[in-house]
Amino acid sequence: MPMFGTIKPEDQQRYVGPFWSDRTKECRTRTLGARIRRSSYACTAPIEDSDNKTPATAPYNGERPEAAPLVLWEGCTSNGTAHKIIVDPMLTEYLRQHQRDGVQFVFDCLTGIKKLNLPPSFGNSQEVTGCLLADDMGLGKTLQSITVLWTLLNQGFQKRATVRKAIVVCPASLVKNWASELEKWLKGRCKSTPVAESSRDAVISLYESFKWNQTSKVLITSYECLRLHVGRLKDCPIDLVICDEAHRLKNDKAKIAAAIGEISTKRRLLLSGTPIQNDLEEFYSLASLCIPSALTDPTKFRKYFSNPIMIGREPSATPSEQKKAEERLNEMQKICNEFILRRTNELLAKVLPPKIVFAVFCKLTEVQEKQYHEILSSTACVKVMNASNGKQALSHIQKLMKLCNHPSLIATSSTNSCSSSPSRRGSRRIANRKLLVLAAKASSTDRFVIISNFTQTLDLIEDMLRRLGLAFFRLDGATSIKKRHALVTQFNVPNSNTFAFLLSSKAGGCGINLIGANRLVMFDPDWNPANDKQALARIWRDGQKKHCYVYRLFSTGTIEEKIFQRQLSKDSLSSMVVTDGETSGLKDCMEKEDLRELFQLNVNTLCETHDLLRCKKVECGGTEKSCKEMNEGDLLSWAHHAKGENVTEPISMQAIHSADSNAEQVVSFVMSIWIEYKEETKKESNVKERDVEEKAIEDSDVEEMGIEDNDVEMEDASQV
Known part of the structure; x- marks a missing residue:
């Protein structure tokens, strides 16, 4: 198996701990591309200073069954003394099975146990010293990283620490979060130096003090701070670099990537739930930063x-x-x-409550439709389309996207003539979203996370919530780094009376845990599917106790649908490279010609995306639970609801079947999927695994009779 290996000197043999034999075949084989296929801060509620509070997602403190020891390596030191490297029990008890597998994989990579076997034309094989942990959001990449970090800071093959000091590089908004996670999981035993200061002198002081501080082992810094001050760490004995949200390093010529390259250590752990965002060139940048020349x-x-x-x-x-x-x-x-490990969030379905996802398509109002045509027929827009000027086209695309959210977000004469009242601004989408919020407030105690790419859209929603007297928090680019962690922590308090969390996807879409809410509304799509995936994963995460509902909202036949279609095309590339090498029927049927019609408005459709699917279902409909497979990435496996028919979730029904002031239905089409781990799914998996085992026994019997060719036998055995 590829995860087995040896380490120098020759007599130091790698030992597989007692947990290994109990690993599920699904987790054991789920590495990159090689797994068995399975069918401005604003609020109306008080904010407390929570810097010294225990995070809302702190580990369970009650009695737990004793976890099996996690032995990462067993062998002999250079003088022949027997030695084991074992994960600290205070961490082992919280690791799920897939996280134990991930810790083993990362440890093998960072310590050089694994070897990189290159094609003959690429040169000799080389030692693996880096790792890209590409698990989906919510699978616990942070905990796995902390486990490996703490192990290497305290243990090694020669009975001494493998890592003297380490750096965690992350977005500025996550610096305090990483410090809290270290404090939470390691119970204060690992001193760190978080650098979240805006003052240049304060940053320099912290960097300089970290070099000589014997008690602080981990520097937590933002990408921007590292880019500016990496030279001050030149003489610091750094043996490990952890890069969170590593997809930000997609350009190997970027100054941030160059700064990380200046750090002398070869041990680099990259964390990203979305390793591919646009093309293979960006993926190459991540891979080469992880292991140069790989x-x-x-x-x-x-x-x-x-x-x-x-x-x-x-x-x-x-x-x-x-x-x-x-x-x-x-x-x-x-x-x-x-050196790359990728597991999908299907694993979360086994340990989290069900998640129901709705893609809701809403018709434009007459005001929006009229202004949309005005923009498309304008001289400037026609000139841009004829000249194929990308930079100028982007400004028109932005204008169309804002118009889809609300007419008041673009400066036109017809917009100025609209009423300034939020209830009369001519947007059915705003009405639809109001009903989603109002219905949830009236019928349950559920709380919402509301996300948009535009702060102007958040302004409209904020105005609406204030008029309704609903408490909310807001996090966008104007929110200071110091207050961001306090906002998130306070919102996640179980008894909080804060109804909604308004979030800018650009400022806080990555790494933030918002399990205090169980309903999420995504107002508008982003060109980059990775940004939307990050934002959509804020509530369905470890610690969530309630059913989760995710609403993705699109304007029918507009630029938003075309962006969604483009997302599917980009996402297919990620599926090909970092999952299992197969693409769904939806992604295969999307052609480039369909994606180039950006500046067209299709008013004669209930859902243009559904038209492009060429859905061949005999009965295109069903309820949220009617989909047979939990394949969130394939819209053909979702339930399809023309005009929202057969949607059974009460709050969604009230919103979907509402009408505007002209008594016209707000929603034209809905797609939905219910994601839940069922016992039948487990049984099917067990049957498949049993079939594989029986096939192995049959092959073994045939081998004994000398019937099959030896090369074929070896190939079949390696596949099993």
Whole structure:
């Protein structure tokens, strides 16, 4: 198996701890591309200073069954003394099975146990010293990282620490969160130096003091601070770098990536739930930062891997081009399997309450539709489309996106003539969202996270909540770093009376845990599917106790639907490279021509995205629970509701079947999926695993009779 190996000197053999034999086949094989297929702060509520409080997601303090020891390595030191590296029991008791597997994988990578077997044309194999942990959001990448960090700070192959000092680099909004996580899981035993200061002199002072501070072992800093002050760490004995939200390093020529490259250590742990955002070139940047030369130099990578794979994905690709693309993709996956670990959030369904996702498509109002046509027919817009000027086109796209949210967000004469009252601004989408919020408040104690890409949209929602007398918090780019952690912590208090958390996806879409709410509304899509995935994962996470409801809102036939379609195309690339090498029917049927019609308004459809799906279901409908598979990435497996028919969730029904002032229905189409781990799913998985085991026994019997060719036997055995 690829996760087995040896470490120098020759007599130091790696030992697999007692937990290994109990690992599920699903977790054991779920590495990158090689797994068995499974079917301004604002509020109306008081904010307390929570810097010294225990985080709302603190570990359970009651009695727990004793966890099996997690032995990462067993062997002999250089003088022949027997030695084991065992994870601290205070962490082992909180690790789920997939997290134990992840800790083992990361440890093997960072300590050089694993080897990178490159194709002959790439040169000799090399030692793995870096790792990209690409688990989906909510699977506990932070806890796994802290477990490995604490182990390496205290243990090593020669009975001394492997890591003297470490750096955690993350977005500025997560610096305090990382400090709290270290305090929470390690119970104050690991002193850290968090750098979340805005003053240059304060940052310099903290950097300088960390170098000589014997008690502080971990520096927690933002990407921007590291870029500006990495030179001050030149003489510091740093043996490990952890990069959270590492997809920000997608450009290997960026100054931040260069700053990380200046740190002498080769041990680099990159964390990202969305390792691919736009293309394979960005993925190459992450992989090469993790392990330089893992995928050869940029020119050879582009020629050998990227170009053939992308050509083979084109609808016009020939069979030979498709075959070549598949071969190169499999070859790249084999290399990446050695240092990249990716598990999907399907694992969360086993330990979290059900999640119901709704994609809600709403027709424009007459005012919005009229202004939309005015923008498309304007001289400036026509000139941009004819000239194919990307920069100027972006400004018009932004204008259309704002118009989809509300007419008042764009400066036109017709907008100025609209009433300033929130209830009369001409947007059915705002009415729809009002009803979602109002219905939830009237019928339950559920709380909301409301996310938008535009602070102007958050202004409208804030105005609405104030008029309704509902308490809320708001986090956007104007919120200071110091107050962000306090806002999140206070909102997650179980008995909080704060109804909603308004969140800017640009400022707080990554890494924030908002399990105090169980309903999330995404007002508008982003071009980058990774940004939306990050934002949508804020509530369905470890610690959530209630059913979760996620509402993604789109304006029918507009630029928002086309952005959503483009997201699906980008997301297919991520699915190909970091999951299992297969794409869904939806992603295959999306053609580039469908995505280029950005500046068109389709008013004669209930849902343009559903039209492009070419749905072949005999009965295109059903309820949220009617979908047979938990495949959130494939809209063909979702339930489809024309005009919201057959939606059974009460709050959604009230919102979907509401009418505007002209007695017209607000919603034109709904797609939904119910994600829940059921006993039948577990049974199906067990049957598949039993079939695999029986196949292995049959192959073994055939081998004994000498019937099969030896090479074929070896191939079958490796697959099993």
